[in-house]
Amino acid sequence: MKIIRTPRAMTAAMTALQRRGRSVGFVPTMGALHDGHLSLVRAARKRASDVAVSIFVNPTQFGPREDLAKYPRPFARDCRLLREAGVRYLYAPPPGAVYPAGHETYVVQERLPARLCGAVRPGHFRGVLTVVLKLFQVVRPDLAFFGQKDYQQSVVIRRMVKDLDLPVKVVVCPIVREPDGLAMSSRNVYLSAEERAQAPTLHAALRLGRAAIRAGERSPRKVLGAMRAILAAIPGASIDYVSAVHPDTLEDVRTLRPPLVLLVAVRIGRTRLIDNWIVR
Numbered sequence: 293m294k295i296i297r298t299p300r301a302m303t304a305a306m307t308a309l310q311r312r313g314r315s316v317g318f319v320p321t322m323g324a325l326h327d328g329h330l331s332l333v334r335a336a337r338k339r340a341s342d343v344a345v346s347i348f349v350n351p352t353q354f355g356p357r358e359d360l361a362k363y364p365r366p367f368a369r370d371c372r373l374l375r376e377a378g379v380r381y382l383y384a385p386p387p388g389a390v391y392p393a394g395h396e397t398y399v400v401q402e403r404l405p406a407r408l409c410g411a412v413r414p415g416h417f418r419g420v421l422t423v424v425l426k427l428f429q430v431v432r433p434d435l436a437f438f439g440q441k442d443y444q445q446s447v448v449i450r451r452m453v454k455d456l457d458l459p460v461k462v463v464v465c466p467i468v469r470e471p472d473g474l475a476m477s478s479r480n481v482y483l484s485a486e487e488r489a490q491a492p493t494l495h496a497a498l499r500l501g502r503a504a505i506r507a508g509e510r511s512p513r514k515v516l517g518a519m520r521a522i523l524a525a526i527p528g529a530s531i532d533y534v535s536a537v538h539p540d541t542l543e544d545v546r547t548l549r550p551p552l553v554l555l556v557a558v559r560i561g562r563t564r565l566i567d568n569w570i571v572r
């Protein structure tokens with residue numbers, strides 16, 4: 293696996309591949325890799341002839357009181373996992389290579405980022421969209437792989453790709469979970485043993501909501517209320533949102549008629565967890 297540190301060297305490596313008729317599948321990450329990330333790598337290996345992964349803890353998507361400094365960075369372990377997964381190219385630039393002094397251009401969307409996570413993390417999606425566009429410019433992938441785990445992120449990225457006519461196909465892959473249902477996340481390591489034991493309640497709340505909808509319940513107030521009640525019972529939890537939204541517009545639905553997406557975001561202690569379920 294080649295580890296590449298500068299945009300220029302990465303673009304040179306990728307264009308050399310594409311000149312040889314190879315297709316590039318790209319998996320952007322912030323590292324601290326787990327099986328959710330590796331499922332994206334496996335999907336990319338199936339659909340592209342070469343896989344490029346990036347590891348970049350993107351400062352512009354963290355709020356001033358968020359966990360940028362303490363975000364886990366087990367780089368040697370990540371490299372080993374990627375090598376074992378058959379990744380040929382790792383792009384791991386230092387922050388100064390992505391945002392050199394004087395950087396002041398950002399990607400801003402009008403409406404989608406104001407909802408859900410964006411409402412509680414102002415500026416987050418501006419940072420995400422900016423870095424993803426910059427990574428696309430450098431890597432020039434044929435296909436790019438994202439996880440449904442970050443549902444709103446997948447929607448804003450698809451929107452940007454359409455709106456800016458970017459020549460890349462976005463593929464969104466299913467959520468990978470721990471055996472007890474907790475969605476895998478690099479942030480799960482922050483949870484204490486007691487918090488970790490409570491964390492599968494997010495998944496349980498989504499299952500409850502899905503079961504009610506499948507049984508024919510159509511009232512968001514009733515279903516979201518029941519979900520909220522079991523989340524509120526987690527000791528030390530504070531709920532950011534429990535929502536049922538249209539899959540593309542992210543607007544709240546007025547009646548629970550599929551297709552829709554149930555989403556939850558909960559802080560347990562100091563750790564913010566998100567999860568979602570697409571009801572088709």
Ligand code: AMP
Binds near residue numbers: 439
């Ligand atoms: P991150 O390193 O958290 O920025 O995540 C990088 C990519 O992995 C994003 O597209 C995430 O949606 C995806 N991802 C993170 N956790 C999971 C998971 N449990 N299952 C599937 N994809 C995931």
